[in-house]
Amino acid sequence: MWFPPETVVRVFLALAGCAAALFAPWPFAVACMVLLSLRFAAWEVPLIGLLMDLLWLPETHFMIPYCTVFGIAVVWLASPLRRQLLL
Secondary structure, eight states, X not given: OOOOHHHHHHHHHHHXXXXXXXXXXXXXXHHHXXXXXXXXXXXXXXXXHHHHHHHHSOOOSSOOOHHHHHHHHHHHHHHHHHHHXXX
């Protein structure tokens, strides 16, 4: 059973983003998040951001989940660009 190339790219970028959040420096995960959000309305992007926050954010009383907020913002801000360029 063959999957469409678009699905394969989306799954590959999502898995690469999760692997980068676990094993690579943070710019690699951010690059995967941006690439995913530029091409797809990806719900995976905030999840990768949440994974990064859970792994790398220090446990203090006042925590701002920067990567999760960045993931939500980049998907939201890339929406008009996707609509304009990819239709």
